[in-house]
Amino acid sequence: MEKVRTKNQESSLPSLRPYLNRRYVQMFLYFLLMMYSYCVRSVLSVAIVAMNDNSTTTNTNIPIYHWKDQSIVLSSFFWGYIICQIPAAYFGKLYGIKWILVGTTILDSISCILIPTFAEIFGSKGVMLCRFWQGLAQGFLVPSIHTLLGHWAPPCERSRIGTFAYAGSIFGNIICMPITGLICSSWLGWPFSFYIWGTFGLSWTFIWVFLGFDRPRTHNNISQKEKEYIESSLDQCDETHHKIPWFDIFKSLPVWALLMANLGVNWGSSILLTQTPTYLNKIHKFDIKSNAILSAAPYLAMWVLSFFFSSICDYLTNKSCISRGTSRKIFHSIGTLGPALGLIIIGFITNYQSYHSVALLIFVGGTIGAGFCGFQVNHIDLSPNHSGILMAITNGCTSIFSVLSSLTVQFVITDQENQNQWKIIFLLTAAVYILTDIFFIIFASGEVQPWNNISEDTQIE
Numbered sequence: 363m364e365k366v367r368t369k370n371q372e373s374s375l376p377s378l379r380p381y382l383n384r385r386y387v388q389m390f391l392y393f394l395l396m397m398y399s400y401c402v403r404s405v406l407s408v409a410i411v412a413m414n415d416n417s418t419t420t421n422t423n424i425p426i427y428h429w430k431d432q433s434i435v436l437s438s439f440f441w442g443y444i445i446c447q448i449p450a451a452y453f454g455k456l457y458g459i460k461w462i463l464v465g466t467t468i469l470d471s472i473s474c475i476l477i478p479t480f481a482e483i484f485g486s487k488g489v490m491l492c493r494f495w496q497g498l499a500q501g502f503l504v505p506s507i508h509t510l511l512g513h514w515a516p517p518c519e520r521s522r523i524g525t526f527a528y529a530g531s532i533f534g535n536i537i538c539m540p541i542t543g544l545i546c547s548s549w550l551g552w553p554f555s556f557y558i559w560g561t562f563g564l565s566w567t568f569i570w571v572f573l574g575f576d577r578p579r580t581h582n583n584i585s586q587k588e589k590e591y592i593e594s595s596l597d598q599c600d601e602t603h604h605k606i607p608w609f610d611i612f613k614s615l616p617v618w619a620l621l622m623a624n625l626g627v628n629w630g631s632s633i634l635l636t637q638t639p640t641y642l643n644k645i646h647k648f649d650i651k652s653n654a655i656l657s658a659a660p661y662l663a664m665w666v667l668s669f670f671f672s673s674i675c676d677y678l679t680n681k682s683c684i685s686r687g688t689s690r691k692i693f694h695s696i697g698t699l700g701p702a703l704g705l706i707i708i709g710f711i712t713n714y715q716s717y718h719s720v721a722l723l724i725f726v727g728g729t730i731g732a733g734f735c736g737f738q739v740n741h742i743d744l745s746p747n748h749s750g751i752l753m754a755i756t757n758g759c760t761s762i763f764s765v766l767s768s769l770t771v772q773f774v775i776t777d778q779e780n781q782n783q784w785k786i787i788f789l790l791t792a793a794v795y796i797l798t799d800i801f802f803i804i805f806a807s808g809e810v811q812p813w814n815n816i817s818e819d820t821q822i823e
Contacts, residue, residue: 384584385514389527392507396530398566399500401538401559402474408539409555412546424551429486437768438490439497440761446501447758451750458576459506464567470499471563478553504757509750512742513577516595518680524739525672532665539658596746610813619805623737625760626798632764633791644778660727668731675735687808694736695799700729702795709785745814
């Protein structure tokens with residue numbers, strides 16, 4: 363049976379001095395890792411405009427290409443990303459996360475640095491190969507972070523801690539897009555943007571080797587009080603090996619609700635991340651500098667509001683105003699129905715109302731910030747012991763829709779300056795958001811599932 367924690371037990375945590383708590387150091391490392399990963403993931407979305415436009419830089423030595431398969435190049439990241447999700451979570455449970463992240467981040471960083479060279483030698487196919495390697499490496503990332511959060515995030519802080527860790531991805535887009543735009547339009551040219559972000563990843567790896575730990579009990583400099591609190595709040599005081607209850611997971615409706623939620627978010631975020639720079643450039647005629655800055659604006663709104671939403675979510679849950687499951691449904695709905703409404707309106711805005719589109723994209727980004735305390739941390743609610751496995755299943759199965767969304771854009775938008783074709787993409791994305799949210803509202807749960815604590819020699823009825 364799951365231990366029942368009283369409100370007083372959960373609220374005892376704030377008495378600890380936050381700036382001395384080692385779990386916050388771990389959260390900051392996760393934040394930096396997510397920031398880096400999205401920098402190297404989104405750099406190509408901006409740089410590909412400069413790679414195919416000779417008017418973006420005054421340096422005549424910068425190579426320029428004229429690729430017709432840009433959407434396929436952008437989607438190639440997800441070809442590798444899909445493959446490694448479940449293996450990442452499985453091997454992370456068996457062997458620990460720390461050194462897996464060291465190896466995969468090095469591969470990701472080196473692949474990023476090699477993109478200019480491979481583009482020169484092999485053309486767009488060379489970039490696809492590097493992006494495939496990056497996808498393989500980053501396929502380990504989200505399941506690993508979720509496994510670590512399952513070991514480090516007490517329930518009463520779960521929304522804030524989880525949001526802070528994953529908000530690194532938003533911050534990565536905030537800084538990457540404008541900086542990449544400035545680099546691409548400068549004398550340095552687009553190749554330098556891949557060098558700088560790849561080097562950042564190698565730097566994070568060095569820090570992680572010394573400061574990263576898999577669990578509180580393996581940390582060499584954590585107070586006994588903090589370690590006992592974290593592990594007791596998560597029922598992880600013993601060394602019981604919990605087998606993975608595959609059958610129970612796949613027949614669980616709350617898990618299927620997570621899968622549908624992830625499907626909608628992956629489709630929508632892929633459109634927002636990979637297509638926004640091209641949309642602003644082709645339809646609203648923003649140059650690469652202003653394009654990059656405006657493309658980053660929705661992520662700034664998302665980043666700021668994610669902390670606002672997560673604080674409200676934890677407050678309402680800890681004060682017993684609403685149940686944990688209800689809070690997940692409310693904030694996930696804000697994070698999906700808000701973007702759906704914004705994208706519907708954007709589809710009908712003409713190029714004479716350019717800044718209205720930008721304002722709506724900022725609104726879309728801001729409301730998406732609520733989703734970080736919705737479905738994103740719900741995996742840990744259902745099963746702290748198997749949260750990485752759950753994230754691997756849902757994120758891996760639905761990442762194919764990130765590929766399909768880019769391929770859909772390639773198929774539908776035959777003329778990038780055709781407003782009506784972009785309208786189809788935005789309306790389709792809004793429909794995906796709405797339908798997946800309805801499924802999540804009906805079947806999601808905020809309770810620990812009975813199969814969370816199955817050990818090797820026990821079964822549930």
